[in-house]
Amino acid sequence: MHWWLPPQGSTFAQPIDTMFTWILIITGITFVLVEVGLIWFIFAYRERPGRKAFYTHGSTSAEIIWTAIPAVTMVILGIMSNGLWVKIKGRNSVPANAYPIGVYAKQFEWWFTYPGPDGKLGRVSPSLVDKTSNPTGRDPADPAGTDDILIRNQMHLPVNRPVVAILTAEDVIHSFYVPEFRVRQDVVPGMEIKSWFEATVPGSYEVGCSQLCGLGHYKMRAQVTVHTQEDFDAWLQQRTAQAQGGPTS
């Protein structure tokens, strides 16, 4: 059990954790000032016989100081945050060479679609969904989708390469969340949302559903494996050969 944030597994993790730490320092200083101040006052100014309180209605200069300092601090925090926010979530933030993976969320499982050799994902449509033969509603009329590989609850990706999750949901709102990647994005039925990230450490991780989606919300879990590029290529080749035809679990 760590007492701190999870290990850093993506290029976002370090700047986000740094932001977190800065905020912890600023709020920590404030915390100490307030709490120590309160404890000091409790003892220093407690009622004793013969004492009288100091009659004052306030101090304008104090008001100015303790309004200005928090305001300036907040503005600085805002500027620091926004650059990073736009980089991660901005409409034009997805790198051009990002490897696309379709992420389809439904009660209570995740379906991952990998583009085949053509590198492109085919169109999906909710009206085409069939539970057994076409769980993500892939459009057979789209040639880009004929070589797509569909796998349930397993996400595989290469390390050190931008990946863009193309998120769609079938029924209710879910949320795609991998703690070590510091990635979270709600998956909304009727919307196609892109969420990109770049994993930095090979290994095994978990996707948790992070928006209450019904009775099975607690077990809507998927396995994430970050491979080296060679291992990923090998895995993909093996799966391509296997999955000529239908989806696999």
Place this chain on the structure above:
Amino acid sequence: MTTVAATAHAAHAHHDDRSFIQKYIFSTDHKIIGIQFLFLSLFFLLVGGLLAMQIRWQLAYPGKPMPFGNLLPETMAPGGILLPEYYLQLVTMHGTFMVFFAIMLLLVGVYANFLIPLKIGAHDMAFPRINMASFWSAFASGAVMLASLFVPEGSSRAGWTMYAPLSARHDYSGAEFGQEMWSISIILFGLSSILGSLNYITTVINNRCAGMTWFRMPLSVWALFITAILGLLAVPVLAGAAIMLLFEQILGTHFFDPAAGGQPILWQHLFWFFGHPEVYILILPAMGMVSELVANGSRKPIFGYHSMVFAIAGIAFLGWIVWGHHMFVSGMNPTLGSSFMVSTLLIAVPSAIKVFNWMGTMWRGNLRFHVPMLHGVAFIAMFTIGGLSGIFMAATPVDMFIHDTYFIVAHLHYVLFGGSLFAIFGAIVFWYPKMFGRMMNEGWGKVHFWLTFIFYNGTFFPMHINGMAGHMRRLYDPTVYDFLKPYQPMNEFITICAFLLYGSQIIFFVNFWWSMFKGKKAPLNPWDDNGLEWSTPSPAPHGNWETLPTVYRGPYEFSVPGASEDYLPQNRKLPTDRDPVMSPAAGH
């Protein structure tokens, strides 16, 4: 439930020929209505807490039979082991009961009703019968919400935030009519709240006694007034949303149905447009009351009274433009994320101003640690933690990580329990003599305070750690995830503290009920306070005063140099005071 008040009131029934039913059941007296709200809301506080205990059992010991779980039906907990169906109802109803029926009613239903006329020098509210309607519609609303737990398939189970489409369709959530009952109950509650708001606003604007100018009003009244405006404008949006949800559930409308062009995120915009002003409704009256408790306990004027008023107004105003910070990762346009981040960071400023001003009030005071002061100081200390944790969420990249985790749960409980509930405990003790003519026991009040303070921190502080680890909310069984398994000991620790916390409340409740019959009879002004409410007997008679008081000074004239005592009530006329100049009654 109001027979107890009867004993206390019997001694003061003069020129009052109302029947028992008119006096205590269908009463139009703001004080009785306030006490009715008190009994109703304390009941829901206990119920909400009981639901939380079961949530905590499940999180600490998933799969193990809960003590007394065998009393629950098979559909909820076969063999005493909670089912996901029941767990999600617990989570939903805990939030719903606590937000609406406990905290909102305790702060507004009780104290806006009880305090406003007494503290501004009015006989009663502007519309006493509408006030009565406000209570009984809240009562009906609570009854419907409680009943929803007992219908087939139980209550709604989509979280108190009721996100569509999960909340809109039985086949997605598994709930049946209980889902509709949530919407119906909320619509009734909305009616109650709006009727209350219009009363409080009209009364404060028009019914202040002579000399009670705007800037001589106590901060509790300012806070309740501004809260009423927030409620007036925000709650109708919730009512509209609940109606749309109800129609989605029973008429097959498509507001939130993407297959027919509807938008799930629309629900979130509507809900949080209400929801964010709502959380300020849940804290501002507490802040107002804390000002009373801390000024009184410090024997010193409030530091920066005008700043405090502007801070309340600033928080209320900014509260309208921050709702999107609940939706940073919802799929809404990221540019909106940037603008909401700015407004959210800014709203930290007026809250900080208030904390510093309370500290300024205590600085060089003559601090008297009666039970209300203990709670007031705890508010300042705990609200600070809650407010500071909010800054992490305001920073959008960090929020991406901690959204929907226990970090948020820690934050909301620090502000709502560490903040609002501590203020409420302090307020109950402080104004108890005014309500019931007796004092609560001081010794047991202190025991209750310390036990609550310790176990409350033990329960909620570790949630920050769990949240940082990525522990998601509303999980029936965290051990499904490998990355969460190591946090079970922490969950267990939190649960044990939670049980001890809930158990400690028994002391409060016994003290509350016992003191009503056996408590020390209250003197006229037990806290040596300046408010107008202490210038009339305790409990106050119907109509409060035969002749309304006149006000000569502000509400916090403690330790005035040269005065014989360390307090100076607002209505006490000194030889140097002149009467306020009254214009003739404004004709219309």
Place this chain on the structure above:
Amino acid sequence: MSQAMAGAMDPPFPAERGIEVYNKKLGMWIFLASEVMFFAALIGSYVILRFGATGEWAKPGIVLSIQITAFNTFLLICSSVSMVKAYAAIQDGFPDKMKFWLLMTILGGACFVGIQVYEYIHLVEHGFVPSGFREGSHLAELVENGTLPAATMGLYGSTFYTMTGFHGFHVTCGVIAMLYLYLFKALPGKYTSQDFGGIEVVGLYWHFVDLVWIILFTIVYLV
């Protein structure tokens, strides 16, 4: 409860001056502010859904009858005029004229509701329901032959019925309130030129309800 008051419509006295508007009127203005927010939620949702929808919206006049509703709008506006006349009458001290115009207002409002109910029945018979259109109905045919867009009919029905339904509910409440005042206050002669608060306050509500209708008529029926 004793309150020394100079007149029924003066602020309580002795007291601070407040806003120099008597309590009932101030209360009604405040209540109307909450009603603005309520209708804003419904109308705002309609605007977001309609202009966010991919695909066309049904053209005006195909599902809904503009002629009948235009007449209904005219009726409601006339009832606002009769309300003003009732208020002016009692202000100038003519209770009999006030009773007449109040009755006209009530009848106008009741007719409005009646016509709306008739409209709803007619629409449902043709297959227009809150969830969109019914299978096998006349409207379903129009969707089939392309006169109406299938993709947005669901939203069209949902928003139409919710907005106009709640407006109609508010009109009904107004009619009931006016009827109560007519029977128990106006007829027994309880209103005078010194004390006519109820008329003024219900008038404010009535004008508000009329204003909301004008907005709804424009953005739901005409656009």
